[in-house]
Amino acid sequence: MFGFGGRFRHGFGRGEGQLTLARMQTGQSGIVVQVLSGHGMIRRLGALGIRPGLRVTKVNSSFMRGPIAVQFGSTQVAIGFGMANRIVVEPIDSRSERP
């Protein structure tokens, strides 16, 4: 699992390696870059605090397009797979991160 995570991160390159929330690894963190969706959904997500600039950590893995749970601060939110697939994040490489 860790080997795959590493390959994944490098495979997408650093810096421009943006991906959607749905495709992040379990336990991986990232900064929300944008929500590729209509005004309504941007507002619904925004109301829960999910908006560009937010740092999220993916909590679960998805099976059969099940919802994605993400953690930010002490909040945990579950997002339907389709919606999560339209939230673009910039992954954070946890190894280069400073506490």
Next chain:
Amino acid sequence: MVTNNSSKSTGIRKVLLMGNPNVGKSVIFSRLTGTRVIASNYPGTTVGYSHGFMSLGEDRVEVIDVPGTYTLEPTSEAEEIASEMLDTGDLVINVVDATNLERNLYLTQQLLERDIPLIVALNIWDETEHRGIYIDLDKLRERLGVPVIPTVAVSGQGIKELVTGIAGATSPDTPARSYDERWAAVGGIISQVQRITHRHHTWRERLGDASVQPLAGGIIAVVVLAVAFLVVRFIGENLIGYVLEPLFDNLWAPVVLRLSDLLGGSGFFHNILIGEIVAGEVNFIESFGLLTTGLFVPFGMVLPYIISFYLVLGLFEDVGYLPRLAVLMDTLMHRLGLHGYAIIPSMLGLGCNVPAVLATRILESKRERFIAATLISIAIPCAALQAMIFGLVGQQGAQYVAIVFGTLFIVWIILGMIINRFAQGFSPELLIEIPPYRMPPWRTVLQKLWMRVNGFLKEAIPIILGAVMVINILYTLGVFDAIADFTAPVVTGLLGLPKEAVTALVIGFLRKDVALGMLAPLGLSANQLVVGSVVLAMFFPCVATFVVILRELGIVNMLKSVAIMIATALLVGGALNLILQ
């Protein structure tokens, strides 16, 4: 604005409790007003309107528990209600979750822009410390410009200060701003007033995370639900076997026999009060008098299961398991045209269909609400009916109970898939907040249980007694015979039941528990009892459920829903009859 007409009166008549979902508004409401309302650890517990009164100086002030909302721009029906209510109030108590300050302050910003005095209750204050959250209260007060009172609603800490603080509520001049400007303002405040220190995951958080993993969570769900079922059965059966049946048999039966003698052993009043006494023995299930079956069904058969079911449901709600179950069920529920959160009204339906249909308000679209409400009233038997199924069908063997529940479960899924195919509109995706696991204090759990048991005693028992009375009168008048002859082709031909069984379907409109009890004296075979139970569960909602479905769905959709119920009940009942024969 607050005007001080006299020295004592504040001029406030209506106080609104507003805030994000699941921040403790309902607990604060109960504390302020002494009116108990249901509070649970999931967003969307309160979907309707509850009001109570508190005293403020010399005034009696109305307090409203407004459904939780993340924003005043309504994105769901509950939020629409919330923003409409705002215009009717004189003062807002903005309940804020101290462990989620940033997100909660967005709504606070919107409230500040309105011209209404505001006071902030910084609730769940007790959880901040062990989560490593430090909030500078003075700075927060200064930045918001309104009073901020830290509270712990579950223990009552800070509630007194909140009440005294109401007099100081203000409405600082705040211009209307855009979405981004509000978030910028929130960001500015957070950076000044909140400090979060790093800490390690607690076991509760680990367990919480595991509960939403597909594999680990699935295993947890199966174990938890199986244990819950066994506990409900265990408590229910033992309450019946060791407490209620002995009470009825040893204490109440002699009283009934004495009374029977006094009434002369037969006649109109004897029939209504006691029913039939066979060979000097009281048969509490079959005699159908007000003082025999009329009391035994609610107290001896149903109440024990009401107690055990609501005890377990209350624990599920307060621990915070239901939103996690929603995540796990999401994929399956999409097949039924719903999303995972529909599992919450469905679980409530296992207690009573009335609050379940109301709870469908947490679903966003009309389409989902139609599907959820229809499926609940067809395939989810309430605790009272389940208790009777356990009691009567269970006598024939556990496998027959399994056939009844298995059939209902399959109908739930297949019918959901069919309606999903044909219903207009679309079903949105799941988007919910998952609350942390919490250990509910026993007092809270027992209080909630008492509220629900009390609700059953007050609301169900009069109807049960009324139903038994109506049954006796209709029998005496010969009405049932006429109906039975008329419907015999369907009831006997299609369902394979004796024609008298139709009386149960008629009475099912009043109470399904009593109705199932009416099948007992008919001497049905086990298979006939299975068909009868399934058809009774599906055929038509009881009157209380019928009224909320009508109110929540509107007349056209209610008619559609009822048409689906009747068609499905006859189809499934007929098929079951053929298969079991």
